[in-house]
Amino acid sequence: MTIYETLGDEKIKQMVNLFYEKIADDEVIRPMYPEDLTPAEDRLYLFLIQVFGGPTTYSDKRGHPRLRRRHFAYPIDMNASDRWLKYMSEAVAQIEMTAETRTQVLGYFGRAALWMVNK
Helix, strand or coil: CCCHHHHHHHHHHHHHHHHHHHHHHCCCHHHHHCCHHHHHHHHHHHHHHHHHCCCCHHHHCCCCCCHHHCCCCCCCHHHHHHHHHHHHHHHHHCCCCCHHHHHHHHHHHHHHHHHCCCC
């Protein structure tokens, strides 16, 4: 089973919501986002559904993810990467899932956080 099949839409959406609640108050990461976080939240939700094995709605709407390229405009150093991963890990911790799925999800986020570093 894919991560998407294991978690489903609702848990992925909940994880994204919890993550953005933490981002909203962060003095390092928050300035990288526009005032309204809703569009970013929606994009992350669709992206995670796709990357975790679900429908390709993200690519259908936005084209290839080009994750790193889409983030080049933002100064992402190790501090920002670590903070992002901390908030995402805290969000993941609040979602009910098997230990195996948690390991897979956190592994993906750990790799993604490092891949985004550009400073």
